[in-house]
Amino acid sequence: MWNTVFPYLLSGISVGGQYALIAIGYTMVYGILRLINFAHGDVFMVAGILMVYICASGIPLYASIPLVLAATAFIGFLIERVAYKPLRSAPRMSVMISAIGVSYTLQNLVLYVTGGLNQIYPTIPWISDSISILGATTKRVTVITPFLTLILVVALVLLINRTKIGMAMRAVSKDFETSQLMGIKINTVISTTFVIGSFLAGVGSMLYFTNYTTVIQTSGAMPGLKAFVAAVFGGIGSIPGAVIGAFIIGIMENIIKGLDVILFKSGILARPVGLATFSDAFTFALLIIILVVKPTGLFGEKTTDKV
C-alpha cells in the first residue's frame, strides 16, 4: 500500500512546493495592493524562457542562474512601475484589467520570440539527476523542492517580522493611507513586494521546469492558476496560508491522479474507472467549496468594512 501511494505523495509535495513559491507572489501583492496580479503566472513562464535563452547564449550556469533571478525580479519591478503605479488612484477594477493586459502582453511577446515552438529547458546538473528514494525513482529536484521552499518561506517570514521594510509592509497591508501619512515610502514598499514575489517565482520556475522541461508561452497559465487557487484556499494575504494551501492542492491533485490505482490495488475497485480525468476539476471544485463555506480561506483575516 505504502509503495503504491508514496510516489504520488512525492510528486504532490514537489509540485506543491513549486505552487507555493508562485502563490506567495499572489498573496503578498494582494495583501498590500488588494490586487490579484494576473500577470504573475506569466512572470514565472518568462523566467523559464529567459533561462532557455541565456543558457543557449553560452553563459555558464553559475552565472546564468543569478542572472535569470535578477532579471525576473527586475521584470516584476518594471511591470509594477509601468502598468500598476500610474493606476494607483484608479478603481481597483482598472488595475485588474491592466494586470490581464500585462499577462497577454507577456504571453504574446514570448510567442513572438519563440515562434510558438516549445523550448527545452536547460539541464541543471546534480538536481536533475535521477535518484531512488524509498523504492520510487525521481529527479533529485523533487526531493529538494519542499525543503528549499520551506527555507525561503522562513526567510521571508523573518524578513516581514524582523526588518524595517517588513514592518513597513505589514503597516501598508493594514492601512494603505495611514501608513502613507506616517511617512512610509509607499512606492518603495510596493516595489519591494513585487521584487520579492518575482524572485520567488523565478526560483519556482527553475525547480518546476527542471522537473517538467518544456517551456511554451502558455506554460505559466496552469501553474499560475493553481497557485492562485492555493493562495485563496489558504486565505489570500496570508503567507503561511498560501504555502499550506499550495502543498494541500499539490498533494491532493496527484493523489486524485493515482486514486484509481490505489483503490484498484487495495481491492475497493474491481476495475479502473478513470478518476484521473478529474484531477483539475477537483482543484477548481475545491476553490468553489472554500469560497462558499469559508470565504476568507484557511488563514484569512476577517474582512471588516472600513467606514
Add this chain to the structure above:
Amino acid sequence: MKKFLSLLLVVALLLPCIALAEDMPVVKIGVFEPASGDSGAGGKQETLGMQYANQETPTVTIGDTEYKVELVYADNGSTPDKAPSAAQQLVSQQVSVVLGSYGSGVSIAGSQYFADANIPVIGVTCTNPQVTLGNDHYFRICFLDPFQGTVLANYAKSLGATTAYCLAELGNDYDVGLVNYFQQAFEALGGMVITDTFPTGNSDFTSYLNNAVNYGAEVFFCPVSIAYSTQIVEQAAAQGVTFPILGGDTLDSNVVVNAAKGKNIKVIITTFYQEGANTAFDEGFKAWLNSDSEAMTNNGGNDMISAVSAMGYDAYYTALEALKAAGTTDSAAIKAALPAVTLTGVSGLISFDENGDAIRTSAYVKTVNTETGDWEFVAEQSVD
C-alpha cells in the same frame, strides 16, 4: 506632414496592384496549419514540406495559362476554438484549394467553413476518420486511425505485452480516437488496456507514469501532441521506467528525438515516411533547410526530415495535379476533379477511395536510437 503621410499610404495601397499587373496570374493555395500552440512544431514542419515543394515548382500550367502558385498561410493555433477564424481567413482570401491540417481536431473544427465556401481541402496528416466522413470536400493523403491503431496494437503484441496503458489529452479528437482504436484492436488480441486522460496544459506526467507502473503495464501508449510527448519521454526517463513508450504519427519529430537522446528510454512510433525512402527528396530538402536559416529554425534546429514534411510535400503536388485536372482555378471544379487524381509521391502512391481517403496499406515503424539521436527504421507494417 499629414499630406505626405496620406500620399505614402496611397502609394502603399497601390503597390500590390502594380506588382500584380506585371506578374503572371496567381493561383492561391491555402495552408491551414498550426504555427503556434501544442502542435505548432508539427504544423511548421508540415508547412516546410509545402514551402520546399513550392520553391521547387513555383508555377503550374492550368489549361493553357501558366499560373504562379501562392501559398496563403493561416495559423489555426492547434486549438478547435481558433480553427474557425483561421478557416474563415482563408475563405475570405479566396483560395482555390486548402492543404491541412496537422491534427484532426482543428481539421474537423474548420471543415464546415470550407464546405460552405465549396473549397476542397486536402488533409495532410489528420488521421481521424471523422475528418472526411459524411462530406465531399475533405480529402486526405494519409492513413487513418483505425488502421494505425491496429498496426500499433499488433506491434505492442509482438513485443510480448499483455497490459497496455494509454494516455490521451482530454477533448483532443486525435488522441482519444486513436487510443480508442488501439484499445479495440489490442483487446481483440487478448490484451488488457487501461486508459487515462489528462487535462490540456498539464505538464506533470509523473503520476500517470506511476499509474502505468502500478498497473504493471508493459507498453505506454501516448499518441499526444509534441509538446506533451517531450515531457512524457523526459519524465519517463527520469523515473527509470522499464516499458517502451509507444506513439502515433505525431511523435515523429526531431523534438522527440532530442528529448530522448542520451537517456535510457525506448520510444517506438508509427509514421508515414522513413528518411531514406526517396533520396532525391531527402537531399533536396536537406540542402534547402541548410540554405534557409528560418526554415532550419522551424524544423527544430537540425536537418532531420520529419514524415510530416514529406507528407506536406506530397500534398502540394496533389493540389497541383488537381488544378491541372480541373483546368481552372475555380474551387468547385477542383473539388469535382480531386477524386480521380492519382500521384506517386515520395511517401508512396496516392489515390482516393469513395470517401475521399487515401488508399494506404502500410505504415512505417520507427524507434529512437538514443545514442546517436536518430530515428531508426524497424519495420514496414500492414494489416489484413
